[in-house]
Amino acid sequence: MAGGPGSYVFGEEEKKELMDVINAHALFRYGTPGVDGFQAKVATFEKEMAERLGHKHVFATSSGTGSLMCCLAALGIGMGDEVIVPGYTFIASISTIAMMNAVPVLAEIDESLTIDPTKIEALITPKTKAIMPVHMLGNPCDMDAIMAIANKHNLYVIEDCCQAVGASYKGKRVGTIGTMGAYSLNVFKTITTGDGGFVGTSDDDLYERGFGFHDQGHKPSRMGVEVGNRSIVGMNMRMNELSGAVAVAQGRKLDGILETLREKKALLKSQLQDIPGLGFRRINDPGECATLLTLLFDTQEMAAKFCEKAGTAPIARSGWHVYNNMEQILDKKTWTDAHPFHQCDRTYAKHMLPATDDILERAVNISIGVVDKGLGSGTGININSSEEEIMAVAKNIREIIASL
Numbered sequence: 208m209a210g211g212p213g214s215y216v217f218g219e220e221e222k223k224e225l226m227d228v229i230n231a232h233a234l235f236r237y238g239t240p241g242v243d244g245f246q247a248k249v250a251t252f253e254k255e256m257a258e259r260l261g262h263k264h265v266f267a268t269s270s271g272t273g274s275l276m277c278c279l280a281a282l283g284i285g286m287g288d289e290v291i292v293p294g295y296t297f298i299a300s301i302s303t304i305a306m307m308n309a310v311p312v313l314a315e316i317d318e319s320l321t322i323d324p325t326k327i328e329a330l331i332t333p334k335t336k337a338i339m340p341v342h343m344l345g346n347p348c349d350m351d352a353i354m355a356i357a358n359k360h361n362l363y364v365i366e367d368c369c370q371a372v373g374a375s376y377k378g379k380r381v382g383t384i385g386t387m388g389a390y391s392l393n394v395f396k397t398i399t400t401g402d403g404g405f406v407g408t409s410d411d412d413l414y415e416r417g418f419g420f421h422d423q424g425h426k427p428s429r430m431g432v433e434v435g436n437r438s439i440v441g442m443n444m445r446m447n448e449l450s451g452a453v454a455v456a457q458g459r460k461l462d463g464i465l466e467t468l469r470e471k472k473a474l475l476k477s478q479l480q481d482i483p484g485l486g487f488r489r490i491n492d493p494g495e496c497a498t499l500l501t502l503l504f505d506t507q508e509m510a511a512k513f514c515e516k517a518g519t520a521p522i523a524r525s526g527w528h529v530y531n532n533m534e535q536i537l538d539k540k541t542w543t544d545a546h547p548f549h550q551c552d553r554t555y556a557k558h559m560l561p562a563t564d565d566i567l568e569r570a571v572n573i574s575i576g577v578v579d580k581g582l583g584s585g586t587g588i589n590i591n592s593s594e595e596e597i598m599a600v601a602k603n604i605r606e607i608i609a610s611l
């Protein structure tokens with residue numbers, strides 16, 4: 208099996224919430240006219256998640272990609288505006304900026320595998336509108352440094368929390384520190400509805416605009432008569448009640464999932480201490496999700512040899528979260544020529560981010576809760592692994608390294 212921890216603990220609670228909706232026959236998030244017993248699962252999820260994370264407002268969406276687009280649209284980011292985003296992320300962080308006709312400006316990561324704040328200022332121009340830090344692999348970005356830069360240069364901060372639902376940084380949940388937070392509920396994320404997502408913000412206007420973008424311009428929850436009152440042209444990125452039902456149950460499991468993952472990761476990590484040549488990526492806050500353990504070898508050679516014997520690959524070669532492997536942005540045909548409206552003249556080249564390349568060639572992902580070959584974490588443990596299984600995985604890793 209593959210997927211995130213939420214998919215591994217999917218069970219009776221989700222079934223109960225789903226049956227509520229099925230029995231009520233009301234699948235639309237606003238209820239169905241003439242059908243009694245509407246369950247309002249999406250609205251319940253939004254309210255509970257806002258309280259859980261400390262947002263004033265949350266609205267559910269159909270994907271993390273949609274969530275990012277809602278943030279960009281709410282902030283009015285468009286033609287020619289530059290947004291600084293790390294070169295190690297899922298393509299959606301980059302493609303959503305492009306779809307708004309804005310310009311993704313790729314930034315280096317540091318050994319936390321999140322955006323390197325010391326290299327952001329050199330990328331700022333008069334066209335820069337926002338920074339999009341990505342809390343990659345559940346690890347919060349260095350938000351103090353990022354917020355200081357954003358405040359100094361008057362930039363928005365859109366937190367891409369798609370891989371870090373529930374993580375916290377210095378006591379605040381990710382997504383509540385910047386201007387807006389975008390989250391995913393895809394099957395490979397911390398909690399899941401198969402596909403889905405949500406947006407959080409504490410700004411009333413941004414909430415209204417973001418909500419409107421995801422619901423054809425309507426005011427939040429279509430309250431207070433829409434006709435004649437719609438203030439933005441939007442899309443349809445709404446969540447339906449079946450997804451909402453699962454989201455309610457998964458949301459209630461979130462903190463338990465994180466607690467379990469942190470315990471299992473601590474055990475595995477404790478068995479891999481003091482091995483010459485082996486370290487770990489820097490964790491910016493113990494409030495991280497603990498969905499993955501990232502080994503960081505001193506040299507690329509050692510990482511390559513380890514991967515050969517372990518039957519895996521360094522992150523640099525593991526899949527499509529690395530800019531070098533995103534043919535859609537590297538190739539002019541797909542980036543501009545084939546695109547009906549995106550006329551961005553920015554080009555991206557393989558190996559344009561040497562620090563990122565070096566770190567990702569030395570980094571190897573071991574799954575704790577997110578089992579995903581595309582992230583390089585096809586092997587390791589999962590949220591249901593026993594202590595015995597964890598010790599066996601640790602032993603195997605130690606033996607491979609000893610044999611190199």
Ligand SMILES: *Cc1c(COP(=O)(O)O)cnc(C)c1O
Binds near residue numbers: 300391404
């Ligand atoms: C998964 C992901 C997204 C997009 O989420 P979807 O729900 O798959 O659309 C965006 N950014 C990051 C960092 C992701 O990992």
